[in-house]
Amino acid sequence: MPLLEVENIRKSFGGTQVLTxxxxxxxKGEVLAIIGSSGSGKTTxxxxxxxLETPDEGRITVNGELLxxxxxxxxxxxxxxxxxxxxxxxxxxxxxxxxxxxxxENITLAPKLLAKEEIKANGSYLGADNYKDAVDAIDKKAxxxxxxxxxxxxxxxxxxxLSGGQQQRVAIARALALSPDVxxxxxxxxxxxxxxxxxxxxxxxxLKSSDSTMIVVxxxxxxxxxxxxxxxxxxNGLIEEEGPPEQVIGNPQSPRTKEFLSRFNQFxx
Amino acid sequence: xxxLNVTLQLLNGFVQNAxxxxxxxxxxxxxxxxxxxxxxxxxxxxxxxxRTFVWIIRGTPLMLQIFVVFYVPPLMARMFGVPxxxxxxxxxxxLAACIAFVINYAxxxxxxxxxxxESIPRGQYEAGAVLGMTKSQIFFKxxxxxxxxxILPPMSNEIITLVKDTSLARVISIPEILKIAENYSLEGLIxxxxxxxxxxxxxxxxxxxxxxxxxxxxxxxxx
Numbered sequence: 001m002p003l004l005e006v007e008n009i010r011k012s013f014g015g016t017q018v019l020t021x022x023x024x025x026x027x028k029g030e031v032l033a034i035i036g037s038s039g040s041g042k043t044t045x046x047x048x049x050x051x052l053e054t055p056d057e058g059r060i061t062v063n064g065e066l067l068x069x070x071x072x073x074x075x076x077x078x079x080x081x082x083x084x085x086x087x088x089x090x091x092x093x094x095x096x097x098x099x100x101x102x103x104x105e106n107i108t109l110a111p112k113l114l115a116k117e118e119i120k121a122n123g124s125y126l127g128a129d130n131y132k133d134a135v136d137a138i139d140k141k142a143x144x145x146x147x148x149x150x151x152x153x154x155x156x157x158x159x160x161x162l163s164g165g166q167q168q169r170v171a172i173a174r175a176l177a178l179s180p181d182v183x184x185x186x187x188x189x190x191x192x193x194x195x196x197x198x199x200x201x202x203x204x205x206x207l208k209s210s211d212s213t214m215i216v217v218x219x220x221x222x223x224x225x226x227x228x229x230x231x232x233x234x235x236n237g238l239i240e241e242e243g244p245p246e247q248v249i250g251n252p253q254s255p256r257t258k259e260f261l262s263r264f265n266q267f268x269x
Numbered sequence: 270x271x272x273l274n275v276t277l278q279l280l281n282g283f284v285q286n287a288x289x290x291x292x293x294x295x296x297x298x299x300x301x302x303x304x305x306x307x308x309x310x311x312x313x314x315x316x317x318x319x320r321t322f323v324w325i326i327r328g329t330p331l332m333l334q335i336f337v338v339f340y341v342p343p344l345m346a347r348m349f350g351v352p353x354x355x356x357x358x359x360x361x362x363x364l365a366a367c368i369a370f371v372i373n374y375a376x377x378x379x380x381x382x383x384x385x386x387e388s389i390p391r392g393q394y395e396a397g398a399v400l401g402m403t404k405s406q407i408f409f410k411x412x413x414x415x416x417x418x419x420i421l422p423p424m425s426n427e428i429i430t431l432v433k434d435t436s437l438a439r440v441i442s443i444p445e446i447l448k449i450a451e452n453y454s455l456e457g458l459i460x461x462x463x464x465x466x467x468x469x470x471x472x473x474x475x476x477x478x479x480x481x482x483x484x485x486x487x488x489x490x491x492x
Binding site: 083094114159 | 390392393395396397398399400401402403404406410411414415418489490491492
């Protein structure tokens, strides 16, 4: 059974169809890269998965649990919505770190808020049955994540004192702190200059080996080619082509894909 | 009339100003948040009513509003033949002044809050949401501190204006500092009138130092 199954997602904004019948599935530990020109619906798709947008139609299933079904639209319940969101993590193009908190606090804020409620409701969080132990576990995990993204020395800095690349690495650690089933990246390097792009891509690459399931929307074709197990090329709200990188990038079939990739190759990748 | 004597009398008057100032801050700060919520409401009638209210309050003189709050309720009471409750005149005047000031300043504060809240990028809300925070957690843990930092300069400005506006309370015979100084001048003693400036300067100077201190406290991060 695939970890994530997306079926027939449709979404339109005020009469403009942004997503038309999107469907794909993803196995545990797989990395999916979504490429395509701006306005093709890649970001909207990620936002639908994270419930920042509500699709008009379609189904989203994670681990066999039906999270969204366009036919049985449930009322927006803050707590239910949150439970669904926690299956997904999202790293934004513009980082969106919380400026008033240190790097460490950025990573631990949401888990600590969650721990308080989980312990009250279910009696445990991260294997701890009281808040104090949960906080210890959360702090320990945050330190490990900082090590993973190579920013242990920046734990007590505020985001405004970090470079863009460092901020994005913190954002990745922050998303990982909640152990999402699927971690999504929305053009994670588009706001960075080329020098800083590499450090973020390296972190994402290192996550692949630690068995995270990821969806990466990106303009970095070379990176997608190297890291992704599968690539989706989107155009005009449709999946134009899908397959392993060697097929989609190495030997594209659709004329739209060919045209898109040729523009990248012009500059040499 | 000795200097000390005048100082004590003026200080007595300034206590009235300080009462209006304190009560106004105490109630207008939370009431302004409520009005701000109303003027950002998704429910069209609530938004329209709140914005009309803010327009009326900001569009008419505070002095007129003080008159209205002071004179209209007793007139209404007389019209309908209801006995108007019997506090003494000084208390009634202070109550009316405070109500007028609270409403007036809450309207101004609400617009400052609104601009502050609306200036927080949507990404902050979305980041909180995808991290599984509830709406109230996002507001109180993520947005509020950033709003406070942003609105601190315009709020300091408004609060310093309030210090000086309190002397408007004299129009309904509250014995505030300028009223007392004016009484001296009617008796031929003019310098106490100018001396009142020192009280206002001292008070607003203290506030300025306080706001600078808070601003510095909050400067550890940038938005």
